[in-house]
Every structure is written in structure tokens, then in C-alpha cells.
Amino acid sequence: xLRRISTICVIILATxxxxxxxxxxxxxxxxxxxxxxxxxxxxxSKGDEGTITGKIxxxxxPPASKKIDMSQDANCANSAGEKTTDDVMVAEGKLGxxxxxxxxxxxxxxxxxxxxxPVVLDQQGCRxxxxxxxxxxxxxxxxxxxxxxxxxxxPSPKVNQEWNQMQAxxxxxxxxxxxxxxxxxPVKCNxxxxxxxxxxxxxxxxxxxxxxxxxxxxxxxxxxTYTLVFWHEVLGEQTQQVTIAAKExxxxxxxxxxxxxxxxxxxxxxxxxxxx
Amino acid sequence: MAAPxxxxxxxxxPSIQQGVLGDRTNRSLHWxxxxxxxxxxxxxxxxxxxxxxxxGDSVPDWPLSFGRWLIKxxxxxxxxxxxxxxxxxxxxxxxxxxxxxxxxxxxxRRVWMRRLGLIALAGVIAQAGIGGxxxxxxxxxxxxxxxxxxxxxxxxxxxxxxxxxxxxxxxxVGESRPDTGNPGVRRLATIAVAAVLIQLVLxxxxxxxxxxxxxxxxxxxxxxxxxxxxxxITIRRHGGDKFLARPAKLATALVLVQAGLGVAAYFxxxxxxxxxxxxxxxxxxxxxxxxxGALTLASVLVLCLRSHRALSVQGLKMTDVTAVEFxxxxxxxx
Numbered sequence: 001x002l003r004r005i006s007t008i009c010v011i012i013l014a015t016x017x018x019x020x021x022x023x024x025x026x027x028x029x030x031x032x033x034x035x036x037x038x039x040x041x042x043x044x045s046k047g048d049e050g051t052i053t054g055k056i057x058x059x060x061x062p063p064a065s066k067k068i069d070m071s072q073d074a075n076c077a078n079s080a081g082e083k084t085t086d087d088v089m090v091a092e093g094k095l096g097x098x099x100x101x102x103x104x105x106x107x108x109x110x111x112x113x114x115x116x117x118p119v120v121l122d123q124q125g126c127r128x129x130x131x132x133x134x135x136x137x138x139x140x141x142x143x144x145x146x147x148x149x150x151x152x153x154x155p156s157p158k159v160n161q162e163w164n165q166m167q168a169x170x171x172x173x174x175x176x177x178x179x180x181x182x183x184x185x186p187v188k189c190n191x192x193x194x195x196x197x198x199x200x201x202x203x204x205x206x207x208x209x210x211x212x213x214x215x216x217x218x219x220x221x222x223x224x225t226y227t228l229v230f231w232h233e234v235l236g237e238q239t240q241q242v243t244i245a246a247k248e249x250x251x252x253x254x255x256x257x258x259x260x261x262x263x264x265x266x267x268x269x270x271x272x273x274x275x276x
Numbered sequence: 277m278a279a280p281x282x283x284x285x286x287x288x289x290p291s292i293q294q295g296v297l298g299d300r301t302n303r304s305l306h307w308x309x310x311x312x313x314x315x316x317x318x319x320x321x322x323x324x325x326x327x328x329x330x331x332g333d334s335v336p337d338w339p340l341s342f343g344r345w346l347i348k349x350x351x352x353x354x355x356x357x358x359x360x361x362x363x364x365x366x367x368x369x370x371x372x373x374x375x376x377x378x379x380x381x382x383x384x385r386r387v388w389m390r391r392l393g394l395i396a397l398a399g400v401i402a403q404a405g406i407g408g409x410x411x412x413x414x415x416x417x418x419x420x421x422x423x424x425x426x427x428x429x430x431x432x433x434x435x436x437x438x439x440x441x442x443x444x445x446x447x448x449v450g451e452s453r454p455d456t457g458n459p460g461v462r463r464l465a466t467i468a469v470a471a472v473l474i475q476l477v478l479x480x481x482x483x484x485x486x487x488x489x490x491x492x493x494x495x496x497x498x499x500x501x502x503x504x505x506x507x508x509i510t511i512r513r514h515g516g517d518k519f520l521a522r523p524a525k526l527a528t529a530l531v532l533v534q535a536g537l538g539v540a541a542y543f544x545x546x547x548x549x550x551x552x553x554x555x556x557x558x559x560x561x562x563x564x565x566x567x568x569g570a571l572t573l574a575s576v577l578v579l580c581l582r583s584h585r586a587l588s589v590q591g592l593k594m595t596d597v598t599a600v601e602f603x604x605x606x607x608x609x610x
Contacts, residue, residue: 068552072354085552150342150351154333154414162415164336190334191354194553 043110048246060258062090075149076126094214101207105224118142128197309439324563331355338411418486425480455587465580523579
């Protein structure tokens with residue numbers, strides 16, 4: 001009996017180890033490869049790039065903000081700033097924190113140089129600032145902690161390597177890169193479960209995040225035909241087809257309607273298996 | 277030096293190795309097993325609080341917490357309280373299990389009981405390792421958290437079983453009665469235990485995002501029906517025997533409470549979907565659902581073990597010697 005149970009235990013543990021080792025995500029690859037793994041040609045600017053601007057509207061009554069209970073951590077509770085949800089940020093009918101990016105066309109055919117400047121994600125008032133941000137593959141994400149408490153930063157990507165790192169008060173900035181394009185990676189602090197951010201990782205620089213007044217601008221767009229994607233963490237995704245001619249400036253507005261919440265958190269009803 | 281050597285020789289005596297219990301019961305070990313069972317329920321509550329508060333990754337390192345065994349008080353805040361308390365309680369339960377296993381090994385005359393103690397110790401060590409993997413490999417959250425939940429419930433069941441085996445009612449069973457009727461109570465209770473364990477896996481799978489809710493709801497219907505029918509049959513056939521009737525009644529009551537808690541927890545989770553963080557009553561309902569699930573497993577397991585003890589296929593008493601064989605009813609019947 002003991003031998004049998006021991007064998008079963010060993011088999012279970014061995015299975016877990018095999019699953020874990022075989023399913024380990026591939027390390028981050030360098031930018032500049034297409035889906036087949038072959039190197040992409042470096043984009044050479046001809047000076048004829050265009051610009052896409054626009055305004056994102058919200059039609060209807062915005063969802064009411066909910067109070068965040070920060071009493072679990074006095075440092076958070078006593079910090080300055082609003083203690084309400086900001087996942088749907090609507091001001092005078094305009095929608096902020098929408099991640100806008102180009103898909104298809106020349107931006108997916110070429111590789112683009114990685115910016116040397118890091119993108120900063122700060123923790124202040126036990127909130128992430130900004131809540132939505134974009135970054136290029138292999139560009140440095142610099143995570144800082146301006147709070148007088150400890151946080152942990154935990155992105156949960158699907159194609160990049162997941163990591164979870166603590167950052168104490170006054171600790172040096174954490175610098176990380178994401179090697180693969182992925183829209184979007186949810187970031188969470190597991191110590192303060194209301195702290196959420198979203199990072200859009202792209203292989204090109206043609207993206208923007210809408211400001212509080214709903215405006216956005218994507219500069220240096222190579223001429224071509226694209227799918228313009230609007231992504232909001234609660235309200236979901238919308239797309240538009242857009243063609244940019246040489247040196248053209250185009251306006252692409254869009255409206256999200258109240259009540260349409262395809263991206264809202266919901267219970268998973270079907271028996272979908274997510275195990276690796 | 278002579279005394280320990282004598283003790284070891286005593287343990288090697290053939291009659292003892294055969295598992296002869298005699299008329300003595302191991303009362304102190306029995307109460308220690310009950311204490312360990314209660315501590316394990318506390319550990320299950322601590323683990324459930326971690327999941328319900330989404331605190332599983334709040335301490336990124338393991339086995340140390342923020343690089344220390346005892347964390348600083350200023351780190352014991354927010355979700356860290358749940359995760360660290362879970363680790364601390366697990367450590368206490370692990371240490372208690374070590375004492376329990378040693379105690380069982382030294383004091384128990386039944387070889388298989390001594391082995392069960394060692395299995396419990398191996399289980400709690402394996403469980404700690406799986407918990408560590410869960411922390412160190414967050415990308416495999418569901419794949420590791422589900423076995424972690426299964427081992428937790430199985431460990432609890434094992435300690436409850438050892439409490440049953442060391443009880444005076446276990447050794448005081450008189451002549452066994454035939455398990456008449458088809459299906460027999462013994463078989464039904466065994467199936468019910470297996471069904472509850474499977475249901476616990478489905479529940480853990482849903483809770484950790486590996487499965488949807490449909491398998492868990494389907495399992496709940498099957499398990500509820502199975503436990504109620506097992507209990508009704510047990511009470512109808514052996515209602516006068518408290519040894520069997522009590523766990524049957526308890527299992528029925530618990531599974532009904534569990535079904536109600538399950539519905540309440542489901543709707544609480546639906547209502548909480550838009551909340552910025554885990555809030556009440558969702559936290560309490562989901563924790564209560566998990567704990568009552570564990571208690572349901574325990575009650576059905578007690579019924580199963582007792583039915584194998586008090587009933588026999590051919591009206592034979594399951595004597596203390598054949599108790600070794602209760603794991604294989606077919607061989608015992610032969």
C-alpha cells in the first residue's frame with residue numbers, strides 16, 4: 001500500500017515538473033523578427049510619414065466610480081489622491097486611457113529601432129501612474145515606487161516571461177524589458193489588489209494613449225493601409241481601417257457607447273481548459 | 277540505551293506487525309489526531325483567504341518571506357497578512373504533523389497506522405513544496421494551485437481517517453452485520469468519497485481559472501444526490517446504529533449547507549466582478565464554501581470507514597487482524 005501511494009505521489013510530482021519544464025515560456029527574443037522567426041528589414045525613414053489624430057468620445061452615462069478600500073494599509077489610506085476607481089475615465093463625454101495602435105501594413109513588415117529612453121511606471125498613492133501605457137519591444141520599462149510602503153509588481157503576460165518582484169519604499173527602480181509584442185499585459189500589485197495597470201508592447205512606435213480629453217496623436221506613420229485598433233480595459237476593442245498617404249494627416253474619431261462592455265470582467269461559464 | 281532497543285524490538289514482534297490492535301485504544305494519539313484535524317481546518321481557512329483576497333503572489337519569494345523567516349511588522353500589511361499567515365500556519369501544521377507521525381510510529385501497534393503517519397508527513401512536506409512552486413512559478417498558477425488544493429484536502433482526509441482509526445468506537449465495534457441490499461452502503465460511501473474528491477478538484481479548478489463553472493455545477497448536482505441517497509439508504513438500513521447513522525446525518529446536513537453556500541458564493545462572485553478589489557460578502561462566502569466542502573469530505577469519509585468496519589459482505593466481522601485488509605475488501609471477503 002505504502003509503495004503504491006509513494007509511486008502515485010512520485011508520478012504526480014514528476015508530471016508537475018514535466019509540465020512546468022516543458023511548458024516554460026521561451027525567453028524574450030530580440031526585436032526585429034517576423035512570426036516565422038526570420039529577421040525583418042530595418043525601416044528606413046523617407047521623411048514622408050503621416051500623422052493620425054483623433055478624439056475618443058463616450059456616449060451615455062459613464063459608470064459610477066466605486067470607492068476603493070485602502071484601509072488594509074495605513075500608508076495607502078493616508079496618501080493623497082482619489083480613492084475611487086478610474087478604470088473608465090470619462091470627462092465631458094471624452095474617454096481617456098484608450099490604447100490606440102496600428103496593426104498590419106508597413107509597421108508589421110519592418111523592424112524599428114528601440115528607443116533608448118525608458119518608459120516610467122510609477123506607484124504613487126498606491127495607484128499606478130499611468131494606468132495605461134505603451135512600450136516598444138526591448139525598450140526599458142522603469143518601475144518606480146514613490147509610496148511610503150512596499151509594493152510588488154506582477155505583470156501577467158501570455159507570450160512574454162512573467163515576473164513578480166517586490167519593491168520597498170525608497171528602493172531603486174526596477175528595470176525590465178518585454179521581448180515580444182503583446183497587447184496588452186495586465187500588471188497588478190498583489191499586496192494592494194486594487195492597483196492595476198496595462199502595458200501595450202509593440203514592435204513599432206505607432207501607438208498612443210488617449211488623454212483625459214479623449215485626444216490622441218500617432219506620429220511618424222509610414223504610408224500604407226492599416227487597421228487602427230482602439231483598446232479599452234473595460235469597454236473592449238474597436239477597429240477602423242485607415243490608409244495614410246505620404247505626409248498625410250488624418251483624423252480618426254471614434255465613440256464608445258455606454259452599456260457596451262465587452263471587455264468587462266465576467267464569470268467564465270464554459271468549461272475552457274487553460275492548463276498548459 | 278536498553279529501553280529504546282527494547283521498544284524497537286517490540287515493534288518488530290510479528291503479532292504487532294500483523295496489526296493486532298487488541299482491546300486497547302490509543303486515546304492520546306486519537307486526541308492529537310483530532311487536534312491536528314482542527315489545525316488543518318485552520319490551515320484550509322488561511323489558504324482560502326489567500327485565494328479569495330487574491331494574495332497568492334503578494335510575497336514573491338519562497339521559502340523565505342521578503343528574505344526573512346519572520347517578516348518585519350511593517351511588511352505585515354494588506355494582502356501580505358493573508359499570505360504570510362498561511363505560510364506560518366502551514367509551518368505549525370507541518371511541525372505538528374512531524375510530532376504526530378513520530379508519535380504514531382512509536383506508540384502504534386498497527387503497522388499500517390505507522391505507515392499512515394509517515395504518509396501524512398510525506399504529504400505535508402510535498403504540499404509545502406507544491407506551495408513553493410506556486411509562488412516561484414506564477415505563470416503556472418492554475419496548474420500548480422489545483423494539485424495544491426487537492427493535496428490539502430487529501431491530507432485533511434488522511435488525518436481525519438487516523439482520528440477515526442484511533443477512536444474507541446472504532447475498536448469497540450461488535451459483531452459486524454451483513455451489508456445487505458444493492459447497492460451496499462460500503463460501496464455507496466466509497467463512491468461518495470471519490471466523488472467529493474473529484475468535486476473538490478473541479479471547484480479548485482474553477483477558483484483558480486483552470487476550468488469554467490459548468491463542470492463544478494454538474495459535479496455539485498451529482499455529489500449532492502449521491503450523498504443524500506447514501507445517507508438515506510444508510511439510515512433506512514442501519515438507522516438504529518449511531519456508529520453509522522451519525523456521520524450519514526451529518527454528511528446530509530453539510531452537503532445541503534454546502535449547496536446553499538455554493539449558490540451564494542457564485543452570485544456573490546458575479547456581483548463582485550466589477551469591484552476594484554475582493555470585498556465582503558464574496559470573501560467570507562467563498563471561504564465558507566471551501567471549508568464546508570472539506571467538512572463534507574470528512575463526514576463522508578467517516579461514514580465510508582465506519583461502514584467498512586461495521587458491515588461485511590458475508591456477515592463476517594472485520595477483526596483487528598483483517599482490519600489490515602480493509603483496503604482490499606475483495607481479499608478480506610475471501
